[in-house]
Amino acid sequence: MSRFSAITDNPHENRFNNKVGVLVTNLGSPDDATTPALRIYLREFLSDPRIVEIPRVLWMIILHGIILRVRPSKSAQAYKSIWTEDGSPLINITKKQCDKLQKLIEKKGHENVEIVMAMRYGNPSIESGLEQLREKGITNIVVLPLYPQYSSATTGSTFDAVSRVLTKWRWVPQLHFLNGYHDQPKYIESLSNSVSDYLENNPMPDKILFSYHGTPKQFLLNGDPYHCFCHLTTNAVVSRLGLDKEKVLTTFQSRFGKAEWLKPYTDFTLKELAKDGTEHVAILSPAFSADCLETLEELEEENKEYFIEAGGKRYDYIPALNDRDDHIEAFYEILKPHL
Numbered sequence: 212m213s214r215f216s217a218i219t220d221n222p223h224e225n226r227f228n229n230k231v232g233v234l235v236t237n238l239g240s241p242d243d244a245t246t247p248a249l250r251i252y253l254r255e256f257l258s259d260p261r262i263v264e265i266p267r268v269l270w271m272i273i274l275h276g277i278i279l280r281v282r283p284s285k286s287a288q289a290y291k292s293i294w295t296e297d298g299s300p301l302i303n304i305t306k307k308q309c310d311k312l313q314k315l316i317e318k319k320g321h322e323n324v325e326i327v328m329a330m331r332y333g334n335p336s337i338e339s340g341l342e343q344l345r346e347k348g349i350t351n352i353v354v355l356p357l358y359p360q361y362s363s364a365t366t367g368s369t370f371d372a373v374s375r376v377l378t379k380w381r382w383v384p385q386l387h388f389l390n391g392y393h394d395q396p397k398y399i400e401s402l403s404n405s406v407s408d409y410l411e412n413n414p415m416p417d418k419i420l421f422s423y424h425g426t427p428k429q430f431l432l433n434g435d436p437y438h439c440f441c442h443l444t445t446n447a448v449v450s451r452l453g454l455d456k457e458k459v460l461t462t463f464q465s466r467f468g469k470a471e472w473l474k475p476y477t478d479f480t481l482k483e484l485a486k487d488g489t490e491h492v493a494i495l496s497p498a499f500s501a502d503c504l505e506t507l508e509e510l511e512e513e514n515k516e517y518f519i520e521a522g523g524k525r526y527d528y529i530p531a532l533n534d535r536d537d538h539i540e541a542f543y544e545i546l547k548p549h550l
Protein backbone atom coordinates (compact mmCIF):
# COMPACT_ATOMS: atom_id res chain seq x y z
CA MET A 212 0.00 0.00 0.00
CA SER A 213 1.23 3.50 -0.84
CA ARG A 214 1.99 5.95 1.96
CA PHE A 215 0.16 8.68 -0.02
CA SER A 216 -3.64 8.46 -0.25
CA ALA A 217 -5.96 9.37 -3.14
CA ILE A 218 -9.71 9.18 -3.73
CA THR A 219 -9.13 6.40 -6.24
CA ASP A 220 -6.28 4.04 -7.04
CA ASN A 221 -7.40 3.77 -10.66
CA PRO A 222 -5.24 6.32 -12.56
CA HIS A 223 -7.96 7.05 -15.15
CA GLU A 224 -10.81 7.42 -12.69
CA ASN A 225 -9.95 10.62 -10.89
CA ARG A 226 -13.05 12.69 -10.27
CA PHE A 227 -12.26 16.38 -10.25
CA ASN A 228 -13.92 19.66 -11.07
CA ASN A 229 -13.19 23.36 -11.07
CA LYS A 230 -14.94 24.08 -7.78
CA VAL A 231 -13.33 26.07 -4.98
CA GLY A 232 -13.49 24.54 -1.51
CA VAL A 233 -13.37 26.88 1.46
CA LEU A 234 -12.28 25.35 4.75
CA VAL A 235 -13.55 27.69 7.47
CA THR A 236 -11.81 26.92 10.75
CA ASN A 237 -11.91 27.96 14.36
CA LEU A 238 -10.33 26.71 17.56
CA GLY A 239 -12.79 23.99 18.54
CA SER A 240 -14.46 22.76 21.73
CA PRO A 241 -14.69 19.50 23.68
CA ASP A 242 -17.35 17.03 22.45
CA ASP A 243 -19.17 17.45 25.75
CA ALA A 244 -18.98 19.54 28.92
CA THR A 245 -17.72 16.57 30.96
CA THR A 246 -14.39 15.77 32.60
CA PRO A 247 -13.52 12.84 30.25
CA ALA A 248 -14.35 14.91 27.15
CA LEU A 249 -12.30 17.82 28.51
CA ARG A 250 -9.34 15.51 29.16
CA ILE A 251 -9.32 14.40 25.50
CA TYR A 252 -9.72 17.97 24.22
CA LEU A 253 -7.12 19.53 26.52
CA ARG A 254 -4.63 16.74 25.79
CA GLU A 255 -4.79 17.53 22.07
CA PHE A 256 -4.87 21.31 22.60
CA LEU A 257 -2.10 21.58 25.18
CA SER A 258 0.19 19.09 23.38
CA ASP A 259 0.42 21.54 20.46
CA PRO A 260 3.97 22.99 20.48
CA ARG A 261 2.55 26.25 19.08
CA ILE A 262 0.42 26.67 22.22
CA VAL A 263 2.96 25.82 24.89
CA GLU A 264 6.54 26.53 23.92
CA ILE A 265 8.41 25.18 26.94
CA PRO A 266 10.87 22.27 26.34
CA ARG A 267 8.92 19.21 25.21
CA VAL A 268 9.99 16.57 27.69
CA LEU A 269 9.52 18.87 30.68
CA TRP A 270 6.10 20.01 29.40
CA MET A 271 4.89 16.43 28.76
CA ILE A 272 5.74 15.55 32.37
CA ILE A 273 3.85 18.60 33.69
CA LEU A 274 0.93 18.12 31.27
CA HIS A 275 0.36 14.43 31.95
CA GLY A 276 1.50 14.46 35.60
CA ILE A 277 -0.42 17.53 36.80
CA ILE A 278 -2.51 19.55 34.30
CA LEU A 279 -4.54 16.70 32.78
CA ARG A 280 -5.35 15.40 36.26
CA VAL A 281 -6.56 18.74 37.63
CA ARG A 282 -7.77 21.01 34.84
CA PRO A 283 -10.37 18.85 33.01
CA SER A 284 -12.87 18.84 35.90
CA LYS A 285 -12.40 22.58 36.51
CA SER A 286 -12.82 23.39 32.81
CA ALA A 287 -15.83 21.04 32.55
CA GLN A 288 -17.59 23.13 35.21
CA ALA A 289 -16.91 26.29 33.24
CA TYR A 290 -18.14 24.71 29.99
CA LYS A 291 -21.32 23.48 31.74
CA SER A 292 -22.23 27.10 32.47
CA ILE A 293 -22.28 28.01 28.76
CA TRP A 294 -23.27 24.66 27.16
CA THR A 295 -26.50 24.76 25.14
CA GLU A 296 -28.98 22.08 24.09
CA ASP A 297 -27.11 21.95 20.78
CA GLY A 298 -23.69 21.78 22.42
CA SER A 299 -20.80 24.22 22.19
CA PRO A 300 -21.70 27.86 21.40
CA LEU A 301 -18.45 28.26 19.43
CA ILE A 302 -19.26 25.33 17.14
CA ASN A 303 -22.92 26.24 16.70
CA ILE A 304 -22.14 29.84 15.86
CA THR A 305 -19.41 28.76 13.42
CA LYS A 306 -21.96 26.45 11.73
CA LYS A 307 -24.38 29.37 11.36
CA GLN A 308 -21.58 31.55 9.97
CA CYS A 309 -20.75 28.85 7.38
CA ASP A 310 -24.40 28.41 6.34
CA LYS A 311 -24.89 32.15 5.91
CA LEU A 312 -21.60 32.51 4.06
CA GLN A 313 -22.54 29.70 1.65
CA LYS A 314 -25.86 31.45 0.93
CA LEU A 315 -24.25 34.86 0.51
CA ILE A 316 -21.62 33.50 -1.88
CA GLU A 317 -24.38 31.89 -3.98
CA LYS A 318 -26.39 35.12 -3.90
CA LYS A 319 -23.33 36.97 -5.20
CA GLY A 320 -23.37 34.67 -8.23
CA HIS A 321 -20.64 32.14 -7.43
CA GLU A 322 -22.02 28.70 -8.19
CA ASN A 323 -18.82 26.76 -7.76
CA VAL A 324 -17.99 27.24 -4.09
CA GLU A 325 -18.31 24.69 -1.27
CA ILE A 326 -17.92 25.82 2.35
CA VAL A 327 -16.87 23.23 4.92
CA MET A 328 -16.33 23.88 8.63
CA ALA A 329 -13.46 22.36 10.63
CA MET A 330 -11.94 22.83 14.07
CA ARG A 331 -8.25 22.92 14.97
CA TYR A 332 -8.81 20.80 18.09
CA GLY A 333 -11.62 18.28 18.59
CA ASN A 334 -14.42 17.77 16.05
CA PRO A 335 -15.13 18.17 13.19
CA SER A 336 -11.38 17.85 12.60
CA ILE A 337 -9.28 19.59 9.97
CA GLU A 338 -8.60 16.16 8.47
CA SER A 339 -12.31 15.35 8.10
CA GLY A 340 -12.96 18.78 6.54
CA LEU A 341 -10.21 18.36 3.97
CA GLU A 342 -11.41 14.80 3.25
CA GLN A 343 -14.93 16.10 2.58
CA LEU A 344 -13.57 18.55 0.03
CA ARG A 345 -11.41 15.88 -1.62
CA GLU A 346 -14.38 13.50 -1.80
CA LYS A 347 -16.25 16.20 -3.76
CA GLY A 348 -13.41 16.23 -6.30
CA ILE A 349 -12.18 19.68 -5.25
CA THR A 350 -8.54 20.42 -6.04
CA ASN A 351 -8.53 24.15 -5.22
CA ILE A 352 -8.82 24.92 -1.51
CA VAL A 353 -8.91 28.20 0.43
CA VAL A 354 -8.35 27.98 4.20
CA LEU A 355 -9.97 30.74 6.23
CA PRO A 356 -9.11 30.55 9.95
CA LEU A 357 -11.54 32.80 11.81
CA TYR A 358 -8.86 34.55 13.84
CA PRO A 359 -8.70 38.20 12.75
CA GLN A 360 -5.29 38.83 14.37
CA TYR A 361 -2.59 36.39 13.25
CA SER A 362 -0.74 34.52 15.97
CA SER A 363 1.59 31.56 15.73
CA ALA A 364 -0.57 29.92 18.44
CA THR A 365 -3.78 30.03 16.41
CA THR A 366 -3.43 30.75 12.68
CA GLY A 367 0.10 29.31 12.56
CA SER A 368 -1.08 26.17 14.27
CA THR A 369 -4.00 25.80 11.84
CA PHE A 370 -1.51 25.89 8.98
CA ASP A 371 0.50 23.11 10.69
CA ALA A 372 -2.62 20.96 10.96
CA VAL A 373 -3.62 21.52 7.31
CA SER A 374 -0.14 20.81 6.00
CA ARG A 375 0.22 17.71 8.20
CA VAL A 376 -2.86 16.23 6.52
CA LEU A 377 -1.65 17.17 3.04
CA THR A 378 1.74 15.48 3.57
CA LYS A 379 -0.29 12.24 3.33
CA TRP A 380 -2.13 13.12 0.09
CA ARG A 381 -0.92 12.04 -3.32
CA TRP A 382 -2.64 14.92 -5.14
CA VAL A 383 -1.88 18.03 -3.07
CA PRO A 384 -4.54 20.65 -3.93
CA GLN A 385 -3.91 24.21 -4.98
CA LEU A 386 -3.96 25.98 -1.62
CA HIS A 387 -4.56 29.54 -0.44
CA PHE A 388 -4.00 30.01 3.25
CA LEU A 389 -5.50 33.28 4.50
CA ASN A 390 -3.52 34.31 7.51
CA GLY A 391 -5.38 37.19 9.10
CA TYR A 392 -7.64 40.19 8.64
CA HIS A 393 -7.00 42.48 11.62
CA ASP A 394 -7.34 45.65 9.48
CA GLN A 395 -9.56 44.41 6.65
CA PRO A 396 -12.02 47.30 6.00
CA LYS A 397 -15.20 45.19 6.16
CA TYR A 398 -14.12 43.51 9.40
CA ILE A 399 -13.38 46.93 10.91
CA GLU A 400 -16.75 48.16 9.61
CA SER A 401 -18.58 45.24 11.21
CA LEU A 402 -16.75 45.69 14.52
CA SER A 403 -17.43 49.44 14.43
CA ASN A 404 -21.11 48.80 13.67
CA SER A 405 -21.37 46.49 16.66
CA VAL A 406 -19.91 49.22 18.90
CA SER A 407 -22.10 51.96 17.44
CA ASP A 408 -25.22 49.74 17.76
CA TYR A 409 -24.35 49.47 21.44
CA LEU A 410 -23.64 53.20 21.84
CA GLU A 411 -26.92 54.17 20.16
CA ASN A 412 -28.93 52.11 22.65
CA ASN A 413 -27.06 52.75 25.89
CA PRO A 414 -25.63 55.68 27.83
CA MET A 415 -22.01 56.48 26.96
CA PRO A 416 -19.75 54.31 29.18
CA ASP A 417 -16.84 55.85 31.08
CA LYS A 418 -14.48 53.38 29.42
CA ILE A 419 -14.64 50.95 26.50
CA LEU A 420 -12.32 47.95 26.83
CA PHE A 421 -11.14 46.04 23.77
CA SER A 422 -10.17 42.79 25.49
CA TYR A 423 -8.19 40.31 23.35
CA HIS A 424 -7.23 36.74 24.20
CA GLY A 425 -3.71 36.90 25.64
CA THR A 426 -0.55 35.00 24.76
CA PRO A 427 2.63 34.56 26.78
CA LYS A 428 4.71 37.77 26.55
CA GLN A 429 7.62 35.65 25.32
CA PHE A 430 5.71 34.98 22.04
CA LEU A 431 5.80 38.74 21.36
CA LEU A 432 9.48 38.97 22.31
CA ASN A 433 10.18 36.07 19.92
CA GLY A 434 8.55 37.90 17.01
CA ASP A 435 4.83 37.05 17.08
CA PRO A 436 2.92 40.00 15.53
CA TYR A 437 -0.36 39.31 17.40
CA HIS A 438 0.07 42.06 20.02
CA CYS A 439 0.59 44.74 17.37
CA PHE A 440 -2.31 43.48 15.26
CA CYS A 441 -4.62 43.75 18.29
CA HIS A 442 -3.61 47.38 18.79
CA LEU A 443 -4.06 48.08 15.08
CA THR A 444 -7.62 46.67 15.23
CA THR A 445 -8.49 48.84 18.24
CA ASN A 446 -6.99 51.94 16.58
CA ALA A 447 -8.89 51.31 13.35
CA VAL A 448 -12.24 51.16 15.20
CA VAL A 449 -11.38 54.20 17.33
CA SER A 450 -10.59 56.30 14.27
CA ARG A 451 -13.54 55.01 12.23
CA LEU A 452 -15.98 55.91 15.02
CA GLY A 453 -14.11 59.02 16.16
CA LEU A 454 -14.03 57.69 19.72
CA ASP A 455 -12.29 59.64 22.45
CA LYS A 456 -8.91 57.82 22.80
CA GLU A 457 -8.88 58.54 26.54
CA LYS A 458 -11.97 56.37 26.94
CA VAL A 459 -10.58 53.33 25.13
CA LEU A 460 -8.27 50.62 26.49
CA THR A 461 -6.71 47.58 24.85
CA THR A 462 -6.33 44.71 27.34
CA PHE A 463 -5.58 40.96 27.31
CA GLN A 464 -7.54 38.16 28.97
CA SER A 465 -7.52 34.34 29.48
CA ARG A 466 -4.10 33.79 31.04
CA PHE A 467 -2.83 30.24 31.46
CA GLY A 468 0.05 29.20 33.72
CA LYS A 469 2.51 31.21 35.77
CA ALA A 470 4.55 33.05 33.11
CA GLU A 471 3.95 36.70 32.24
CA TRP A 472 1.34 37.22 29.50
CA LEU A 473 0.54 40.25 27.37
CA LYS A 474 -0.44 43.24 29.50
CA PRO A 475 -2.46 45.05 30.66
CA TYR A 476 -4.52 42.15 31.99
CA THR A 477 -8.29 42.59 31.56
CA ASP A 478 -9.29 41.39 35.05
CA PHE A 479 -6.65 43.49 36.80
CA THR A 480 -7.57 46.58 34.74
CA LEU A 481 -11.28 46.22 35.59
CA LYS A 482 -10.53 46.01 39.32
CA GLU A 483 -8.23 49.05 39.14
CA LEU A 484 -10.76 51.06 37.13
CA ALA A 485 -13.52 50.32 39.64
CA LYS A 486 -11.26 51.22 42.58
CA ASP A 487 -10.37 54.51 40.89
CA GLY A 488 -14.05 55.44 40.57
CA THR A 489 -14.97 54.32 37.06
CA GLU A 490 -18.65 53.41 37.24
CA HIS A 491 -19.65 52.20 33.80
CA VAL A 492 -17.62 50.07 31.36
CA ALA A 493 -18.46 48.40 28.08
CA ILE A 494 -16.28 45.52 26.92
CA LEU A 495 -15.85 43.71 23.64
CA SER A 496 -13.48 40.99 22.45
CA PRO A 497 -12.46 41.48 18.82
CA ALA A 498 -10.13 38.44 18.68
CA PHE A 499 -13.12 36.11 18.95
CA SER A 500 -15.16 35.80 15.79
CA ALA A 501 -17.74 33.79 17.73
CA ASP A 502 -18.87 33.85 21.33
CA CYS A 503 -17.29 31.01 23.26
CA LEU A 504 -16.14 29.96 26.71
CA GLU A 505 -13.70 32.86 26.93
CA THR A 506 -16.34 35.49 26.24
CA LEU A 507 -19.53 34.01 27.70
CA GLU A 508 -18.04 32.68 30.91
CA GLU A 509 -14.91 34.75 31.46
CA LEU A 510 -15.92 38.15 30.08
CA GLU A 511 -19.67 38.21 30.52
CA GLU A 512 -19.77 36.54 33.96
CA GLU A 513 -16.45 36.32 35.80
CA ASN A 514 -14.99 39.72 34.90
CA LYS A 515 -18.30 41.43 35.52
CA GLU A 516 -18.19 40.11 39.08
CA TYR A 517 -14.66 41.48 39.56
CA PHE A 518 -15.72 44.92 38.39
CA ILE A 519 -18.90 45.12 40.44
CA GLU A 520 -17.26 43.66 43.57
CA ALA A 521 -14.51 46.29 43.29
CA GLY A 522 -17.12 49.08 43.30
CA GLY A 523 -18.14 49.40 39.62
CA LYS A 524 -21.82 50.10 38.88
CA ARG A 525 -22.51 49.00 35.33
CA TYR A 526 -20.73 46.47 33.11
CA ASP A 527 -21.97 45.79 29.56
CA TYR A 528 -20.64 43.02 27.35
CA ILE A 529 -20.87 43.72 23.60
CA PRO A 530 -21.28 40.31 21.89
CA ALA A 531 -18.82 38.89 19.36
CA LEU A 532 -19.67 39.55 15.70
CA ASN A 533 -21.03 35.99 15.37
CA ASP A 534 -23.41 35.70 12.39
CA ARG A 535 -24.15 39.42 11.96
CA ASP A 536 -24.78 40.12 8.28
CA ASP A 537 -21.94 42.64 8.07
CA HIS A 538 -19.56 40.06 9.58
CA ILE A 539 -20.52 37.50 6.94
CA GLU A 540 -20.03 40.23 4.30
CA ALA A 541 -16.52 40.72 5.70
CA PHE A 542 -15.76 37.00 5.24
CA TYR A 543 -17.03 37.26 1.68
CA GLU A 544 -14.77 40.24 0.93
CA ILE A 545 -11.77 38.39 2.37
CA LEU A 546 -12.53 35.34 0.21
CA LYS A 547 -13.59 37.14 -2.98
CA PRO A 548 -10.15 37.39 -4.64
CA HIS A 549 -9.82 33.61 -4.33
CA LEU A 550 -13.24 32.48 -5.59
Ligand SMILES: C=CC1=C(C)c2cc3[nH]c(cc4nc(cc5[nH]c(cc1n2)c(C)c5CCC(=O)O)C(CCC(=O)O)=C4C)c(C)c3C=C
Binds near residue numbers: 301358426437502505
Ligand atom coordinates in the same frame (compact mmCIF):
# COMPACT_ATOMS: atom_id res chain seq x y z
C1 LIG B 1 -2.10 27.45 27.03
C2 LIG B 1 -1.99 28.50 26.31
C3 LIG B 1 -2.99 29.13 25.45
C4 LIG B 1 -2.70 30.05 24.43
C5 LIG B 1 -1.34 30.55 24.03
C6 LIG B 1 -3.94 30.42 23.85
C7 LIG B 1 -4.08 31.33 22.79
C8 LIG B 1 -5.28 31.65 22.16
N1 LIG B 1 -6.52 31.03 22.29
C9 LIG B 1 -7.44 31.66 21.51
C10 LIG B 1 -8.80 31.35 21.39
C11 LIG B 1 -9.52 30.51 22.26
N2 LIG B 1 -9.04 29.87 23.38
C12 LIG B 1 -10.05 29.16 23.98
C13 LIG B 1 -9.95 28.35 25.09
C14 LIG B 1 -8.76 27.99 25.73
N3 LIG B 1 -7.52 28.57 25.55
C15 LIG B 1 -6.56 27.90 26.31
C16 LIG B 1 -5.17 28.14 26.36
C17 LIG B 1 -4.45 28.97 25.47
N4 LIG B 1 -4.96 29.76 24.47
C18 LIG B 1 -7.27 26.86 27.03
C19 LIG B 1 -6.61 25.85 27.96
C20 LIG B 1 -8.62 26.91 26.64
C21 LIG B 1 -9.71 25.90 27.03
C22 LIG B 1 -10.56 26.26 28.11
C23 LIG B 1 -9.91 26.12 29.44
O1 LIG B 1 -9.65 25.00 29.88
O2 LIG B 1 -9.66 27.17 30.03
C24 LIG B 1 -11.26 29.37 23.23
C25 LIG B 1 -12.65 28.86 23.59
C26 LIG B 1 -12.99 27.49 23.07
C27 LIG B 1 -14.43 27.10 23.32
O3 LIG B 1 -14.73 25.90 23.25
O4 LIG B 1 -15.31 27.93 23.58
C28 LIG B 1 -10.94 30.21 22.16
C29 LIG B 1 -11.85 30.67 21.06
C30 LIG B 1 -6.77 32.72 20.83
C31 LIG B 1 -7.44 33.68 19.85
C32 LIG B 1 -5.43 32.72 21.23
C33 LIG B 1 -4.27 33.56 20.87
C34 LIG B 1 -4.23 34.54 20.07
Ligand SMILES: [Fe+2]
Binds near residue numbers: 424465
Ligand atom coordinates in the same frame (compact mmCIF):
# COMPACT_ATOMS: atom_id res chain seq x y z
FE1 LIG C 1 -7.07 30.07 24.18
Ligand SMILES: [Fe+2]
Binds near residue numbers: 438439440442
Ligand atom coordinates in the same frame (compact mmCIF):
# COMPACT_ATOMS: atom_id res chain seq x y z
FE1 LIG D 1 2.99 45.29 19.71
